[in-house]
Amino acid sequence: MFYKDGFFWGMHLIWWAIWIVALGWIFFAPSSTTYTETIEDDPATMLKIRFAKGEISKEEYERSKKLLK
Known part of the structure; x- marks a missing residue:
């Protein structure tokens, strides 16, 4: 021992x-903490995300898309 x-x-x-x-x-x-990648979104991507979430209508999306171009 x-x-x-x-x-x-x-x-x-x-x-x-x-x-x-x-x-x-x-x-x-x-x-328990999740780490998400942070991406610098350009305005077009942010617009697509808002449209996909239903925050803006199709007309607002099309109008904003034309303004960005």
């Missing part, structure tokens, strides 16, 4: 296992 000057190697191995599991959990566990 005790080896080499009274040092208990079994407990030493358990602590190493605890540290490895803890560090693995810290670095490899999925986080």
